[in-house]
Structures are given as C-alpha cells and as structure tokens.
Amino acid sequence: MDVAQLARDALGVEAGEVIERTGGQLSTVYEVRTAGDPLIVKVYSPQWRWKQAKEVHVYSMLEPEVGGSIPRVLHVGAGVTILSKVDGVPLSQVEPPDWRAMYAQLGELLRRVHRIGQPAYGYLTDEILDPLPDNGQYMRRQFAKKLQEFEQLGGDAHLHAEIATHVGRHAHLFADNTAAVLCHNDFHEGNILVDPDTWRVNGFIDVENAIAADPLVDLAKTIQYSVQDNAEKLAGLADGYGAVPADRIDLYRLYHSLELWDWFTSIGETTYLDSIARDMAKLVER
Incomplete structure (x- = not known):
C-alpha cells in the first residue's frame, strides 16, 4: 500500500x-x-x-x-x-522532576474523560456489547469470567479460592457506583504523551480497550499498572482527580491483576506471573 x-x-x-x-x-x-x-x-x-x-x-x-x-x-x-498526531514522548520513557505535579495533570485529564456518561455497563465497540444495567451484575460477570480463565490456565487453586472468597465478601461495594461512564481502560504511562521541556501532559492515545464502567475501574488500572505504592504519584493523582474510596479501588486492582495474569499466561509470557500472583495475594489480605 x-x-x-x-x-x-x-x-x-x-x-x-x-x-x-x-x-x-x-x-x-x-x-x-x-x-x-x-x-x-x-x-x-x-x-x-x-x-x-x-x-x-x-x-x-x-x-x-x-x-x-x-x-x-x-x-x-x-x-x-x-x-x-499528538506531540510528545511517552511518560514511561522519561523521568519528570516532580511526579506529583505530573500525576495531578493525569488525574485532571482522567476526571474529564469520566464526565462522558454511558447508558449501560459493558465492553465498547461502536456500541456496548452484552450491556448490563448495573455495576454489580457487570463486575460479578467479569470476575467470574476471569476466575474461570485463571482456573483453566492452571492458576494456583488456593489463590483462586482466596480471590473468589474475597470478591464474594466485598461484592456489595460494586453497588456504590450507580452510573457507567466512558473508561479508557489503559490509562498508563505508556499511553500518556508529555512535553519533556515543559513537563506538560499533551494528551493520550490508544483507546482500543475502552469500556463503559465504574470510573474507579479506570483509576484502579492506572494505579495498578503505573503507580503501585509510589506515594508521590498517588498524591498527585488525588490532587487532580479527587479523593476516592480505597476499598473499591483495591477490589478493582485485584481484577486488573487477575485479568493481566490470564492474558500473559494465554500468550505464553511467563516473566511476570509470579509477581502478579504475589500482588493478588497481597490484595486479598487487605
């Protein structure tokens, strides 16, 4: 061509x-x-x-x-x-002098994305596939699907049981969200473009994983993939986005780790499986 x-x-x-x-x-x-x-x-x-x-x-x-x-x-x-073309370089490739200020910009940008309401919960194409009317039904379906994959892919049986028990014990938290919004669902440093001269966030790319869901599902993926326990990044994200309930964030962090473990295993990428499993074990202990 x-x-x-x-x-x-x-x-x-x-x-x-x-x-x-x-x-x-x-x-x-x-x-x-x-x-x-x-x-x-x-x-x-x-x-x-x-x-x-x-x-x-x-x-x-x-x-x-x-x-x-x-x-x-x-x-x-x-x-x-x-x-x-959005100008800039991926945030994952540079080292800002002030991570808190950088993540405040990310939080503010993600908050604006989450103003875009959706009529139901589910995976997005040019419509919502298999839509569900509330967050509880949607997240129970998602966890059940990923736990089934985890079992079929040879995941640790004890960890499987621990995750299932933990989700069952905390599933009432899903009802705290009552309206779906557009979620980027891959808002991590590799998809954020910044100007390394001014340290301004220019924008973001890659919407192929977008879903209609609880906005905290999106925020939790950013934390799980790019923030982890970095205090400066977490503080900046809160500065820009606002305070959010930690219990629901942790539940969604568990979901994203489970999903990632399943994905890596399905494509034969074993490098990170043990560390992801350890992350899941820590999250179910909280």
Whole structure:
C-alpha cells in the first residue's frame, strides 16, 4: 500500500516521508510527514475492522470533553483511519522532576474523560456489547469470567479460592457506583504523551480497550499498572482527580491483576506471573 499517496488522495496534502511506527495483529501504524503537521495512518486487517470502528467511535465521544488532548479523526476509509498526531514522548520513557505535579495533570485529564456518561455497563465497540444495567451484575460477570480463565490456565487453586472468597465478601461495594461512564481502560504511562521541556501532559492515545464502567475501574488500572505504592504519584493523582474510596479501588486492582495474569499466561509470557500472583495475594489480605 502506498501510504503517502493514500494521504494525498484522502486529505489533499503534500505527503513526504513515511515511517512505520508499529505493525501487529490488529493494525499497522505509519507516521506520514507533510508540509504541515505529521499524520498517523492506521491500516487494519479485514478481521479487525470492528476495532477500527471502535476507535473512531470512542474518539468521537472524547472530542467534546478532551479535544486537543487526543488524536483527531481526519479520514475513515475501508480499513484505513487517518489521525492527527499528538506531540510528545511517552511518560514511561522519561523521568519528570516532580511526579506529583505530573500525576495531578493525569488525574485532571482522567476526571474529564469520566464526565462522558454511558447508558449501560459493558465492553465498547461502536456500541456496548452484552450491556448490563448495573455495576454489580457487570463486575460479578467479569470476575467470574476471569476466575474461570485463571482456573483453566492452571492458576494456583488456593489463590483462586482466596480471590473468589474475597470478591464474594466485598461484592456489595460494586453497588456504590450507580452510573457507567466512558473508561479508557489503559490509562498508563505508556499511553500518556508529555512535553519533556515543559513537563506538560499533551494528551493520550490508544483507546482500543475502552469500556463503559465504574470510573474507579479506570483509576484502579492506572494505579495498578503505573503507580503501585509510589506515594508521590498517588498524591498527585488525588490532587487532580479527587479523593476516592480505597476499598473499591483495591477490589478493582485485584481484577486488573487477575485479568493481566490470564492474558500473559494465554500468550505464553511467563516473566511476570509470579509477581502478579504475589500482588493478588497481597490484595486479598487487605
């Protein structure tokens, strides 16, 4: 595929150098240099066109609240999406002088995302799949699914029982959330783009995991994947987002660890399984 010509035809721009950024099962991503701002061109395999539709749908929901902090959808064609490029480098690749101030910006940005209400709970494509009317039904379904996978994938039987008991004991907390919102569901440092000269958060990318859920599900994943027990990051997140109940956060952190253990095991990645299992054991003791 002539990506430069595709950009010329779709947008009428003078396209120059094309750089392949990533290539994988879902899509191949290119950066196209132009006389103006660079473009991002994503080319989807036919079986993943639904992911393309999801991306376009989620960015359209985000635009009114966080426009300027996300890529703009410039063109949608058969298996091809052209986006504007958000400037910056991934936060995971730099070391800010003030983590608290940085995470305050992340908290404020995530709080704005969570203003976008959803009519039900469930996985998002360009609609909510298998929607459920309340958080209790949704999270019980999700835990049951991931616990079943954990068992089928050879997870420790004692830990399985401990998690199931812990969730059963604390499931009443799910009812504390009464309205679903749009959740990025991968709001970690690898998807946050920052300016290393000013330490300003420019925006975020990668909405392929988006769901409609309790906003604390989203916040908990950020904590579990990028914050852990870093006091400065936690304080900054609270500065920007606001105070949240720790008990529900811990329950969702357990869910994200369980989901990650299942995923790594299913693809044969064993490096982190023991540490994830230890994280889960600590969370059920709280």
